[in-house]
Amino acid sequence: MRRRLVVALLAVGAVLLGVVVNVVDARLLPYGPTGATGEVGEDIGAFPYRVHVSDVRVAETILEPRLFEPGDPVASDGVWVVVTLSYATEDRLRVPSSGRIVLRAEDGREFPVSARSGLTTWLAGPDTWVRGDLAFEVAPDAVEHLTLVFDPGLQIYGPMPMPYARIPLDLADVEVLDAAELAQPVELAVGER
Amino acid sequence: MSDTTPSSSQGGDPRPEAEVPTPPRGVRAPGPVEPWHGPVPPVHGPVGGAGPAGPQPPGQPAGLGQPDPYGRPAADGVTPRAPAPPAPPPPQPHEVWQRPPAAPTPPRRVRWSTVLQVVALVLGLVGTAWVSTDYLRTQWPLAWPRDPVPVSADGTATLAGVTVSLVEARDLGDSPSLPGTDWQPPAGFHAWRVVLATSSTNEDLVSCDVALVDDRDRYFYANTFVDSFVEGYEWSFTCGAADPGSDVPPEQALLVLVPADAEIRSVRIWNTFLNPDVIELPV
Structure with a gap:
């Protein structure tokens, strides 16, 4: 009993x-990966970063950034999606890993930053916003429903939130350009994105 | 107390608590259990304790007169029969049934298997925690500088042979006139001039990182987001032992881009190889 x-x-x-x-x-x-969904044109927090997407272009070719002359055109078997974004940190000088910034299609396919574009991620400081272009090579059938995933890739050991940003890109009616020129990163004034 | 105690709870049952007698039919159960005030049976003795007949008479071997638990015949070849338990008296209409006294518990034995299981559990947990915290024990303390070394009364701090003192930390404003360049801070930012007097005997280091830290613990790195070729300013902070032919001045000036609303509190100087120690000089 x-x-x-x-x-x-x-x-x-x-x-x-x-x-x-x-x-x-x-x-x-x-804790664990915690996504925050935002929109084009607004600041989205992905600690220790804040991200802002200001423009998206779709083109057949891209022009590599050069300081004093137009860059060489680079074609793709798919299409180029050029995302103009800016980001800043909240604590110190950092640079996000380009491998953790991807365009995710509706069916789950992920397209990373193209290594053929001549551009990669850049440094940013606390409340020091820097804007630049990132170019992705995307399959044509995935262009309509793409989401930019900005994952800081912060390695946290312990039950802590690891936030990342999701920004859907509405490209259903976007015009496909013949060529898109890429811009070098540039520091922004306070309040500018 | 009546002797309604069944024999099964007095001797021979290794699980005396497994069966708790219930009051006979027609007898109401008592309210709170009253403490047992009767004679306490001896704890040590034959298995099962003393039976209803009481303790064994002197000179009689233990267990004699009781049934063998394994059914073995007695020495005389006759299997002893267990004494019949006393029949409980017929319940009276107004008799109150009393819970029988608890049977004497056998002396507790140390269960070595249980002890071994507990020891193995503890060792397993400690071992798992030791392995899983390897990063925290070895790498995390060195992940970033966080332990400022003491600053002497004259404002100098020494770390690993590098002695630094703050000569100047000055806000140049949002439109400084810098020699040899037309660079200007972006709108909403100020340029800061930081001058550090340095002497070093550390031959393993070349340069160190320098940052202005504000009241919100934001780090604004020197020589980042500014023109790297401003006359009179260094493009990096040399903290290693200077070569004989080096042109590094004893006082190095650095340029820092800081938001206009930042409240600068200190200058931090560090190198990854010196983590977690850091030099922090108040502004």
């Missing part, structure tokens, strides 16, 4: 422990 009572008490204790853990977990900060 006593053993049955002990088993019953243990079962009740296990249920209560699960309830308490769930309640505590719901009150804590979310």
Whole structure:
């Protein structure tokens, strides 16, 4: 009889422990990858960054950025999607990994920053916004429903939130350009994006 | 107390608590359990304790007169029969049933298997935690500079053979006149001039990072987002031992881009190889 009572008490204790853990977990900060969805033209937080997408172009070719002359055209078997974005940090000088900034199609395919574009991610400082272009090579059938995923790739060891930004790009009616010229990163004035 | 205690709870049952007698039919159960005030049976003795007949008479071997738990015949070849338990008296209409006294518990034995399981559990948890915290124990303390070294009364701080003092930290405003360049800070930013007097005997270092830190713990790095070729300013901060033919001045001036609303509190100088120690000079 006593053993049955002990088993019953243990079962009740296990249920209560699960309830308490769930309640505590719901009150804590979310941890693991935590996505924040924003729109083109607004600031989105992806700690320790804040990201702002200001323009998106679709083109058959791109022109590599050069300082004093037009760059060489670079064609693609798909289409080029050039995203003009700016970002700043919240604490110190950082540069995001270009491998963690992708265009995600509706069916889950991910298109990374093209290594053939001659541009990659750039430095940014605390509240020091820097704007530049990132070029992606995308399959033509995936252009209509793309989402820019900006993942800081911050390595946090422990139950901490690891936020990333999702910015849907509405490219259903966008005009496909013959060529898009890429711009070098430039520091922005306060309030400018 | 009546002797309604069944024999199963007095001797021979290794799990005396497994069966708790219930009151006979027609007898109401009592309210709170009263403490047992009767004679306490001896704890040590034959298995099962003393039976209803009481303790064994002197000179009689233990267990004699009781049934063998394994059914073995007695020495005389006759299997002893267990004494019949006393029949409970018929319940009286107004008799109150009393819970029988608890049977004597056998002496506790050390369960070595349980001890080994607990030890193995603890060792497993400690080992798992040790392995999983390898990064926190080895790399994380060196991940960034966070332990400022003491600053002497004359404003100098020494770390790994590098002695630094702050000569000047001045806000040049939003439109500074810098020699040899027409560079201007973006709107909403100011340029800061930081001059550090340095002497070093550390031959393993070449340059160190320098940043202005504000009250919100934001780090504004020197020589970043500014013109790198301004006359009179260094494009990096040399903190290693200077070569004999080096033209590094004893006081190095650096240019820093800072938001206009930043409240600068200190200058930090660090190198990854010196983590987690850092030089922090108040402004």
